[in-house]
Amino acid sequence: EVHLEQSGGGLVQAGGSLRLSCAGSGFNFDDYGIGWFRQAPGKEREGVFCLNRDDNSTYYDDSVRGRFTFASDSAKNTVYLTMNSLKPEDTAVYYCAVGVVADICLKEWYDYWGQGTQVTVSS
Numbered sequence: 001e002v003h004l005e006q007s008g009g010g011l012v013q014a015g016g017s018l019r020l021s022c023a024g025s026g027f028n029f030d031d032y033g034i035g036w037f038r039q040a041p042g043k044e045r046e047g048v049f050c051l052n053r054d055d056n057s058t059y060y061d062d063s064v065r066g067r068f069t070f071a072s073d074s075a076k077n078t079v080y081l082t083m084n085s086l087k088p089e090d091t092a093v094y095y096c097a098v099g100v101v102a103d104i105c106l107k108e109w110y111d112y113w114g115q116g117t118q119v120t121v122s123s
Contacts, residue, residue, distance in 0.1 A: 035049065
């Protein structure tokens with residue numbers, strides 16, 4: 001059974017940093033497209049980072065490019081999202097996800113999801 005267990009997140013002041021973790025079980029991250037998404041209150045779930053496993057290309061949303069960094073540890077079957085220079089507008093619930101055919105960084109293309117973790121950035 002595919003399972004994604006998230007950790008990290010919390011409350012941080014603007015300009016601070018956080019690292020989100022997503023540990024996988026029942027599958028191997030190397031076999032799936034990977035995404036990090038976020039959903040703010042009243043807004044759609046949006047992709048902030050995606051890895052297209054077809055060509056290993058990566059996508060960062062313009063709003064986070066240069067501040068957020070994806071990393072993976074195959075030995076631990078865990079992926080990470082390091083978030084620097086956080087802004088109040090980054091406040092949201094963050095989700096990791098994997099997809100069998102995840103060619104586009106949209107939630108509809110992803111099959112399995114973590115439970116979500118709250119990130120709150122105070123001004």
